[in-house]
Amino acid sequence: MSEIWKNPLAPWRGDAEPQEAPSEAYSDPGEVWRAKRQSHTKLYKVGRLRYYHKWRGHGAKTWTRTRYWPTRRRVLDIRGEYNPKILRREKTIVDKRPIWWLLSFIAIAVAPFLAPKDLQSTLISAGTVFLIYAAINLCWTLILGTAGIFSLATMAVVGAAAYGAASMSVFYGWPWWTLPFVGGGIGFVFGVVIALPATRLDGFYYALLTLGLNELCRVYVVQSRTFGSATGGVYGADSFIPTGASQRVELIIGYFASFALMLSALALFRFVNGKRLGRILRMAPEKREAFAQAVGIDYRTARIQVFIISSVGLGVIGGFYASYFHGASPSLFSFDSVLLGLAMLVIGGLGKAEGAVLGTFIVIVIDKVFLQLGPIRLILVGAIMLGVVLLLKNGLFGIKHQFRDWRDKKKSENRSTRAEKGGEMLPEEATEAGDKDLIYAQRFDKMQRDYLKGVVSEKLVEEHARNPLGQHSEPLERLLLYFRRQPQVDKYAIAVIEPFKAYRIVALSGHRGVAPRVVEEKTYPSEREAYHGVFLRRVQDLLES
Amino acid sequence: MSDKPFDRRQLVKGFAAGAALTAGTGRYSMASAAPAKPTGEPILIGLTISQTAAAGVADHHDHLNGSTLALEEINAAGGINGRPLEFRIVDVDLLNAESCQAAIRNLVDQKVHAISSPFLFVPIPAMDASVGYGCPYVNGNTQRASTDLVAAHPDKYAHMFQMDPSEVYYGETFPIFLQDLEKSGAWKPRNNKVHIVQEQIAYNQTISHSCQAALKNSKFELAGITDIQYPVQDWGPVIQDIKKIGAGTVMIDHWVAAEYAAFVKQFRSNPLKDTLVYLQYGPSQPEFLELAGKAAEGFVWSTVLGVYADKKGAEFREKYKKRFPGKVMGLCYTGAGYDIVYMMKEVWEKTKKPEDFKASCEQLRKTAFRGVCGWSIMDNKRQEAVQYPVGTQDLEKGMSQLYFQVQDKQSKIIYPFPLKETEFKTVPWA
Amino acid sequence: MSKTYWNAPVASSEPQGPILEIKGLSAGYGPMRVIHDLDLVVRPGERLGVVGLNGHGKSTLFLAIAGLTGWQRGSIKLNGREVGGSRSQGPGRYTHLIVRQGLAVMPQGDEIFHGLTVEEHLDSGAFTPRAWRERAPRKERILAIFPPLRKLMKVPVGRLSGGERRMVSIGRGLMVDAALFLVDEPSLGLAPKIGKGVMEALMAIELGSSAMIIAEQNVALLEGRVDRILGMHVGTLKGEASTSLASQTKRDL
Amino acid sequence: MDLGFVIVSAVTLACIYGTLAIGISITWSSLGLINMAYGLTFATAGYGAWLVGDQLQAIDAISDTTWIVGPIVILAGILTGAACGVVICAVTFIPIHDKPNFTVRGLIASLAVSLIGTQVLLQVFGPRAKSLPPLFGDWELPIGNVVITADKGGAMISSIVLLALALRWMKSSRRGLEIRAMMMNPHAASLVGIGVRRTGFYVMALTGALAGLASVLLSQTYYISPFSGLTPLIKGLSVALLGGLGSVNGAIVAAVILGTNEALTSALLGGQYALITQFLLIIIVLLFRPRGIAGILDKAREA
Known part of the structure; x- marks a missing residue:
């Protein structure tokens, strides 16, 4: 490391300057930069800013004018802005979900006509079941996601409504179009019944209670002579599918009726979730009722309302179910169907309409289309459930959010490896700093100090002690230049107490008219020693910083 | 395995x-x-x-x-x-x-x-x-x-x-079976009472109803009905009921082989002497014989569809x-x-x-x-x-309902007599 | 190349190294970084006060030492053994192991088990086999420090008042022979008189070769009773702490 | 109504229910996991015991000596149950216990494990039910006009002993204290040196072993079949719920209450009303005591 420094000025100065001095080898200041900027641990490049495609033209006006009738909601959330860099107007679609919804509606609508011939009836009837269950799950999401109450009585409501509607049709001959209304009525009663305990119980107590209610319904239906004793369910209800139609027509009618049902369930979901009631419910989740009440939210009424609304919805679906399947069977109430429904919601992501639909789709496709796979099917459903639950925070539609959280955390960790003390400004300071150049100045200063700390050595100190003034070796020169460049505040200076006899180190105040303060009592007998004393202090301060 | x-x-x-x-x-x-x-x-x-x-x-x-x-x-x-x-x-x-x-x-x-x-x-x-x-x-x-x-x-x-x-024939044939069995002399009923223990699902209910209707037209009479429901945790109350009613014939109208096995075991430890116990279809599942082991001996069951x-x-x-x-x-x-x-x-x-x-x-x-x-x-x-013996009297014109009795750890056909493998044996708890 | 060559050598008169040595610690939760590149050295027998306003990272510092933050980087050495690690870890995953290295945390608020009685609560603190065997005399010792607990031994902690809970919480921390006690805001939420009493009790604890850090908002409660006071400001320590090197160097040139 | 008979059958049922519920209750209380795979553990342990029993039956020398076969089969059930519990813990608890939404995710994960496991059992062992060799010999004990068979008597006595031991262990040992501490506050538990993950394995092995024991003991009531765990799961859950999730004492009281209810219902109304009265009872109790029976026993619990 060490080498001999040859004084280039020696031939001109003669004995006044040393010919050479032991010194340190040159080290590259850039090294420090590179080392500091490198992470200590292995880090992966994560993500980027959110990407939006920029469309030409401002467009804000036309788009903001178009609204969903009869609401005041805009069709697409479009932001119009002016890009100062390219001097052009551009628009950004902030929320692209309506487009995806529309595309999937189109896909659903054309799917039955694109289905391969030799799988047609399987696919269309699976599609019908998917649409019905999607509608059920959308209503369920209102309670589970929006209201945040873990209710498992959904299938009980659907089943009871289906049973009621079917028996009205079977025993009293009511036509098919009355069945959804009958179902809705039964749903209303059930909604009131299950809403009341929800104001008192919470969490798994409520979940298991509703599961009990479900089981109670099953037991009742299974042993009731009116409802079950003949055929394992009530069958023979009037259907909206005309008798005598060919199988294909029958399937298509059922499919599109279920599609309409799913669309209206979606509308109901939007209506509740996106409006005042949804907000109130989200403000008063479980275990936070007291806070909600304290800010004047009547969560009890809101809960009863959402239970009644979604139960009426479920009841209507139950009536539809009875009409489509010509009746109802006790399997509606079975433990398995509740849990499978729960699995659908969890796979898609709780509380999201798109999650409810996608989760239903995945499970139904596996369960109802790949019938030949036999037992592997259920194992597959189980594996998907397990994978989703273990890896994802909130189902498939939570992936985006989860990824962003993870990326933010990584970014933060990454930054923490760069932010050495006194170097990078802390985020709080940086935002407050008026002169943003300061942020970089500080960072540069920090890097320089780190470099200089590595340069300081015994030889340099000795060299300075021998010859405080005059030409120095390259490292020492760098050090002294840095010291000289420091601001006036608290800069060390030498005060002459008695010329050629006594010197003392003081620190400048940095302000005109304010006297320097004495740093230490010690006096130096010569100017050279005083110079060296100041140097030592500065080195010490440098090393301590 | x-x-x-x-x-x-x-x-x-x-x-x-x-x-x-x-x-x-x-x-x-x-x-x-x-x-x-x-x-x-x-x-x-x-x-x-x-x-x-x-x-x-x-x-x-x-x-x-x-x-x-x-x-x-x-x-x-x-x-x-x-x-x-x-x-x-x-x-x-x-x-x-x-x-x-x-x-x-x-x-x-x-x-x-x-x-x-x-x-x-x-x-x-x-x-x-x-x-x-x-x-x-x-x-x-x-x-x-x-x-x-x-x-x-x-x-x-x-x-x-x-x-x-x-399934209605299960009920309708039952009194005929009892009568024929009695007539053949292999079985002497303790009394003419029949006790039905019924499960709640549709299948069992239908059988129970048709049996009750058929009993009215026979010399046997309904002595009582006990309701049970799957899953049965404890057969104690049922057995107590059986003993209280004391009918000569008991019909267990259930469908789960495993629960039948549990019943058979408990009944054998505390039997009602000399009662014919008829188990609905469930014992046709082979596991019944394995689960119940030697306790199954002597119980009677039947199927409308059997080899x-x-x-x-x-x-x-x-x-x-x-x-x-x-x-x-x-x-x-x-x-x-x-x-x-x-x-x-x-x-x-x-x-x-x-x-x-x-x-x-x-x-x-x-x-x-x-x-x-x-x-x-x-x-x-x-x-x-077409069912034999209720639907038709001619064995060549109908599918016969088969009554089995468990003998030596095997189900043997005992009725109808033209098809029987072996005679009805008096129940071991007599 | 030694950097402190020219100064007097570091005076290490203590027989053992520092109990806690934190270097370059950053810690936070998710995207938020609360502690910024913090250094701290605590020596045996030392009673240290950390003073700072709400939200400046006092509790997070303690949680980071106990391994309970969302993520952390940098080095934490407890009794010379590395317990920090630079991994991004789930909170609490290694806490029990860190605690077993000789850490007693008496957290802010009521981090206690509501249903357990006071006695069970104290028992729960005795997690080493030795402490579990000797739990009776140890409980006696704690009852001597907090006499009001004696008649509450069979009462579930959920029914106690705030001051009593704090006593239980501190007593629980004292059940094992910890090398480092971390006391988070002992006076928070308590009436001034009770808070003072709790503080008295903390001061009365014989430290021996262990050390104690007390976080507090109220400087007055600490002044003059602890060995040094550090200020905590936006995630960094000010005052003596940042000059931890200074405590090793001598300036009498 | 025969009072003696009602009491005997109430005790029988209470024993069965208590044995079923205690594992669920401990799992919930310490891990915060509603273990839907409890039924799977129950079934798997039964199969483990059955495999061993089948092997023993083949050895002529000991196939009839109950005092050799019985304990070995019981041990096999317990070990299989514990192993199954450990697997469930490794799959459903360890990866997500400190992640957000754990309660729901844990529930679904255990449900998925149960779905997969049941199908695997069905494919491996076939749909037919199996039975175990007699574990407690072949004696009978008449009490009044009720006869208690060896299996039933053995199961009752063992479950009472088991429940007593479990209660005592939870009360007096360090492990029991750790489990109880973890159930109240997992964060604080780690601060007193309790390793959440290790204790998780510990608890799941223990409750798995309990499920295995219950499975072997109750093999004469619930024969061993792939789906045989569903009823015990539902029963166990309802008992645990009525008792107040997480309270072992509450679960035992609830088991006694539900057993009595079922015995009385069977005697007074008829067996088909047992399920209805059971759920009505649970609903009514919960409406008045939203935290179950434990809410009455232990006033200090958080509302």
């Missing part, structure tokens, strides 16, 4: 294509120097076999085994009209309407020429799903409600055939045991599966055109088929097999 059916793995692997079975058949036919290898487009039979659900897997598996046996034999013997026979198997949850419907729709998509189904608990949606397609749909549902529907809509459900009599013990039946039992070795062989749906395939063979050999569903249905209706489970004659309004 000795009773593990050895073809299970093969089955699971080959489900997707349904090819494993035919491959196996091919090998079989080579070995036995078959007359002619069947060629041409295969004839397809669709099977709804429950493989994953909680209910019916054992029976359905028996059905599949029986069908497989028949398929292998037929293909080895040159197929049907020279065409090979193949299966299309779909999984079904027999308690679930959507699943039943999906299974049938799936078979329809696979363009099967007939559907063979052991039983579905929710048959009506499945029937509806097959209406538009109209291929012969032969099942062993044993359910009067669905055959009534066939009778009510003869055009719509012309393709629905129930190859066994309905006879005559020459034909014995031959089948022999073949089945060779092909599917196991501790105990099931005696109901093994035969049903076997018979349905042969029944369809007979039909198609006559019509020559499996693709013509209407003709097949017509032919099936006319066919009087004698299988290992007896005569399947479905030429009636309900399109269900």
